[in-house]
Amino acid sequence: MPHDTEHIGANRRTVDARRRRSRRLRYGHVASPGAGQHDTLLDTFMPNYEIRERHDTRVAAPAAVTLAVARDLALLDLPVVRALVRGRELILGATADRQARPHPLIADMRSLGWGVLADVPDREIVMGAVTRPWDANVVFRPLPPGDFAAFHEPGYVKIAWTLRADAIDGDHAMFTTETRAIATDPMARAKFRTYWSFLSPGIILIRFAALRALRTEIERQALDRGGRPEGRPQLRGAGVSRLRRG
Numbered sequence: 001m002p003h004d005t006e007h008i009g010a011n012r013r014t015v016d017a018r019r020r021r022s023r024r025l026r027y028g029h030v031a032s033p034g035a036g037q038h039d040t041l042l043d044t045f046m047p048n049y050e051i052r053e054r055h056d057t058r059v060a061a062p063a064a065v066t067l068a069v070a071r072d073l074a075l076l077d078l079p080v081v082r083a084l085v086r087g088r089e090l091i092l093g094a095t096a097d098r099q100a101r102p103h104p105l106i107a108d109m110r111s112l113g114w115g116v117l118a119d120v121p122d123r124e125i126v127m128g129a130v131t132r133p134w135d136a137n138v139v140f141r142p143l144p145p146g147d148f149a150a151f152h153e154p155g156y157v158k159i160a161w162t163l164r165a166d167a168i169d170g171d172h173a174m175f176t177t178e179t180r181a182i183a184t185d186p187m188a189r190a191k192f193r194t195y196w197s198f199l200s201p202g203i204i205l206i207r208f209a210a211l212r213a214l215r216t217e218i219e220r221q222a223l224d225r226g227g228r229p230e231g232r233p234q235l236r237g238a239g240v241s242r243l244r245r246g
Contacts, residue, residue, distance in 0.1 A: 039162060039178060042126055045117050045148045046160045049180040050189070051196065055207050056176040059218040063165040063173040064122035069217050070163045070175060071125065073210060074103040080209045084202040091198070094136040105163075115142025117160065128160040132188070134195040154185040157192050175214065177207060 030052045033039075037054060059066050075081055089096055101111045109127055110116070117126040128148050129140040132155065143151055151158060161179040168174060183189035 039124075039164070039176075041118055041120065041124055042160060042162050042178060042180065045126060045128060045145070046158065046180045046182065047149070049182045051181040052178070053180075053204065053207065054176065054178040055211055056174055057211050057215050058168070059173055059175055059215055060171065061173060061218045061221060062170060063167040065221060066165040066173040066175050066218055067122055067124070067163060069221065070165070070177075070214055071106045072104040073214055073217070075105050075108065075206075075210055076101075077103065078209050078213055081206050084206055087202060088199060092134075092136040094138075113140030113142055115145075117145045117148055122165070124162055124164040126160060126162050128158070130156040130158050130184075132191075133157055133159075134191045152184050155188050156184045157188055158182050158184065175211075175218075177211070179207075 030049060033052075033054075061069075076085070086096075088094065099111075101108050106116075106125065106127070113131075114127045114129045117128045119125045128145075129142055130151060130153070131138055131140045141156075148158070148160070159179065159181045162177060164176045164178075165173045166176070181192070183192050
């Protein structure tokens with residue numbers, strides 16, 4: 001039995017190493033957006049990128065309600081998110097964040113240093129920051145919207161992400177979240193590539209956990225209004241990013 005356990009453990013470590021290497025090799029190879037996946041507002045701030053993650057889900061609620069719920073989602077109340085944040089702290093040796101922060105998602109992100117790049121009522125909000133994700137105690141630095149696209153100070157990664165709701169009809173919407181990132185110089189790119197190869201699975205898992213929580217809350221609000229959502233919508237995602245060569 002001990003021999004079998006050691007053999008299984010060695011196999012898992014080999015598989016994990018191969019997956020990390022695969023993610024490193026894919027870094028910088030981004031698949032072109034498919035039909036209906038272009039986001040012209042996000043393009044304004046980050047037309048070129050080395051990472052693109054996009055996930056969407058159909059929800060039984062109007063677009064305005066969908067976006068309002070997304071903006072107020074208490075992300076850190078989700079057990080899987082708390083576990084992944086704690087995992088990052090342990091892996092990188094970070095100091096736990098003990099600061100009291102607001103629970104609504106957008107307010108929480110702004111308290112961490114993210115800035116609002118654009119906000120279209122009832123339709124879409126774009127958030128952005130520059131940072132060094134590989135630092136244990138990561139700091140997010142907001143930029144004025146007019147300066148974001150042109151920012152190229154060495155040693156950073158620019159990240160922009162959206163919450164978006166597109167109406168399907170009066171009672172249904174497609175909710176989408178998309179994240180893009182690009183390093184500002186070769187040294188930052190090398191560090192970020194290594195960081196992404198190790199931690200991107202957890203980052204993507206957070207996206208899926210947030211989408212599932214959002215869908216559940218939207219369906220609850222639809223029921224509170226006296227409606228009955230049509231079956232469970234299919235959750236769709238891009239999976240692990242296909243990234244463009246930097």
